[in-house]
Amino acid sequence: MQKYSLMQKYSLAGPKLATLLASLFWACAPQPQSDADDAVAPGESHEPLETIDGGALRSATHVFEEIAPGVYFAPSTGTGAVNLTSNAMVIVNDDHVLVVDSHITADSGQSLIDSVARLTDKPVRYLVNTHFHFDHAHGNQSFSADVDIIGHEYTRFRMQRNVLEESTYSVIGSPQVQQQLVDQIRQRLETEEDAEARTRLEGQLAMMERHVRALGQVVPTPPNVTLTDKMTLHRGGREVQLLHLGRGHTGGDVVVYLPAEKIVFTGDLFYAGAPYLGDGYANEMPDTLERLKALDLDIIVGGHGPLIRDKAQIETAQEYLRTYWSRVEALHGAGRSLEEALAELEMSEYDQYAAFQVGNPAVRRLEVTRMFGLLEGAD
Numbered sequence: 001m002q003k004y005s006l007m008q009k010y011s012l013a014g015p016k017l018a019t020l021l022a023s024l025f026w027a028c029a030p031q032p033q034s035d036a037d038d039a040v041a042p043g044e045s046h047e048p049l050e051t052i053d054g055g056a057l058r059s060a061t062h063v064f065e066e067i068a069p070g071v072y073f074a075p076s077t078g079t080g081a082v083n084l085t086s087n088a089m090v091i092v093n094d095d096h097v098l099v100v101d102s103h104i105t106a107d108s109g110q111s112l113i114d115s116v117a118r119l120t121d122k123p124v125r126y127l128v129n130t131h132f133h134f135d136h137a138h139g140n141q142s143f144s145a146d147v148d149i150i151g152h153e154y155t156r157f158r159m160q161r162n163v164l165e166e167s168t169y170s171v172i173g174s175p176q177v178q179q180q181l182v183d184q185i186r187q188r189l190e191t192e193e194d195a196e197a198r199t200r201l202e203g204q205l206a207m208m209e210r211h212v213r214a215l216g217q218v219v220p221t222p223p224n225v226t227l228t229d230k231m232t233l234h235r236g237g238r239e240v241q242l243l244h245l246g247r248g249h250t251g252g253d254v255v256v257y258l259p260a261e262k263i264v265f266t267g268d269l270f271y272a273g274a275p276y277l278g279d280g281y282a283n284e285m286p287d288t289l290e291r292l293k294a295l296d297l298d299i300i301v302g303g304h305g306p307l308i309r310d311k312a313q314i315e316t317a318q319e320y321l322r323t324y325w326s327r328v329e330a331l332h333g334a335g336r337s338l339e340e341a342l343a344e345l346e347m348s349e350y351d352q353y354a355a356f357q358v359g360n361p362a363v364r365r366l367e368v369t370r371m372f373g374l375l376e377g378a379d
């Protein structure tokens with residue numbers, strides 16, 4: 001996150017807790033609580049947003065960085081009042097707004113809607129889901145019925161199944177797992193004596209308790225407009241391309257590409273750090289990333305983490321994927337069981353890059369299980 005000064009500036013999490021949370025938050029450390037008197041009740045205020053250092057705009061829950069005229073990056077770190085978990089992007093066009101990704105719960109999705117209402121008077125007309133994962137699409141239900149929710153056919157297919165019982169959600173996102181994090185923060189509070197650290201922990205505890213409550217209200221809401229390969233919106237003075245570049249992080253990743261602005265929002269197909277592969281196609285993903293690399297780009301907005309301005313990081317991801325896949329394929333080919341493969345797999349040169357996987361053996365297990373499945377003919 002070192003390239004994104006706002007994240008550093010507003011990061012109050014101590015290194016140990018940041019590590020703990022990063023392991024549960026898809027490599028995104030939590031951020032501090034907003035000032036209590038800054039809070040705005042949902043839908044009540046359309047006052048302009050506060051301008052903070054560096055020129056970004058701030059609501060009670062979100063920070064918006066304008067990365068091109070009318071194009072705003074909303075980092076997952078937000079203000080720390082609500083657990084957002086994933087990045088979003090907001091595109092303000094002549095007469096409407098297009099939002100990319102809806103965060104992780106109805107609560108966080110609503111907080112995005114409320115913050116956008118303070119960013120502009122224009123109505124939200126479109127919501128794009130980059131993929132089906134809970135942390136990008138479980139805020140969908142908060143968007144009103146007249147908003148078109150656009151995603152890949154595969155995203156709709158997966159969200160129509162019972163996404164609350166599938167392995168990625170069960171192991172990483174479920175209320176049971178998140179409650180464990182609440183308990184860990186509480187435990188730390190029992191022994192923490194430093195006043196400043198206590199304040200931070202109390203803020204994080206409030207955020208996470210609110211998050212666990214919100215998880216109980218999730219009603220998965222699939223896209224109602226779908227695409228398979230490409231859709232282009234020529235709306236409101238701007239061209240917005242929705243591109244499926246091939247299978248990768250899931251079977252239906254869509255990137256949102258603004259050709260004039262040379263900006264792409266990649267969801268979890270690409271961000272700084274090792275991609276999560278528990279529902280992925282590690283074998284096909286390097287080629288898909290090659291097609292991403294071919295776009296004319298100045299700024300890459302990943303589904304998590306900081307803005308990326310250096311395409312070379314795509315090559316790092318490709319190398320990692322090829323290495324990971326070939327090693328698992330070799331273990332499988334040598335007749336190793338899943339347990340044996342997990343024990344023997346050696347990826348230590350990527351320990352820093354793959355901190356999320358290293359810190360979460362359950363994630364590594366999901367990924368290798370998935371790769372074994374692919375090698376045995378799963379789709």
Ligand SMILES: [Zn+2]
Pocket residue numbers: 131133249268276
């Ligand atoms: Zn994902």
